[in-house]
Structures are given as C-alpha cells and as structure tokens.
Amino acid sequence: MSKVYLVASLTPKNGLESEMESLLRGMCDPSRSETGCVFYSLFKNSDGFHFIECWKSENDLDLHRETPHYKNFKEKIADLLEVPPNVLKLEDVNIDLE
Numbered sequence: 001m002s003k004v005y006l007v008a009s010l011t012p013k014n015g016l017e018s019e020m021e022s023l024l025r026g027m028c029d030p031s032r033s034e035t036g037c038v039f040y041s042l043f044k045n046s047d048g049f050h051f052i053e054c055w056k057s058e059n060d061l062d063l064h065r066e067t068p069h070y071k072n073f074k075e076k077i078a079d080l081l082e083v084p085p086n087v088l089k090l091e092d093v094n095i096d097l098e
Contacts, residue, residue, distance in 0.1 A: 003038060004055045005090040011048035011082040020080045023073060024049050030069040036060020048082075 012020040024042050031040040031053075038054035055061040064070055077085075 002057075003092065004058055004061050005092060006051065006053040006055075006061075007088045007090065008051040008053070009048060009086040010050070010077070010080075012080055013082045016080045020049060020077075023076055023080065024051070027051075027069055027073055030067065031064065034060070034064055034067065036063060 010020065010024070021044070028040060028042055031037055036056045037060070038056060040051070040053045043050045043052065055064065
C-alpha cells in the first residue's frame, strides 16, 4: 500500500484572505488527528494558501473526505476562491520520512 501525497493550492478572492485562512486553519488539527494522516501542513505565500498532505493510503484519503470537518470545508470554500483549487496528487520517487 503506497502513501498518497497531495499539494493543494487555493487562491482567495481579494479581501477574503483572513476568512479563508481561518477556514483552512480549522482543517489542520482535525485532519492531523485522523488515523490515516501522516502529515498535514498549511503554508501561504503571495499566491495564496497551500496544503501539503500525506495519507497512509488512498482509502485513508477517501475517509478524510467523509469527515465532518472536510464536508464543512467543501461547503464554505467555493465562495472564498478566486479560481478553482489546483490539486496535485503525487507519488514519491525517492523520499524517506520514516
């Protein structure tokens, strides 16, 4: 079973940066507490916000997407986005996190 890595970039509408940051910060602790989460980190730069995530398996990622905090996020995020999120699913080639 291989790990699943995601990089998700989200660009807020002008003036909604603080609201988006609050919503995204609210995802961190509950996501990190999920059994299948290896890491879940939020970053920001001049382009917006970026999640870098690792899940133990595709099934764990699917379970994450069924949690109340993820469903709340999905319900609210669309109104805050300038453009659709850019989500990259990555496969490790040479990484040692263990």
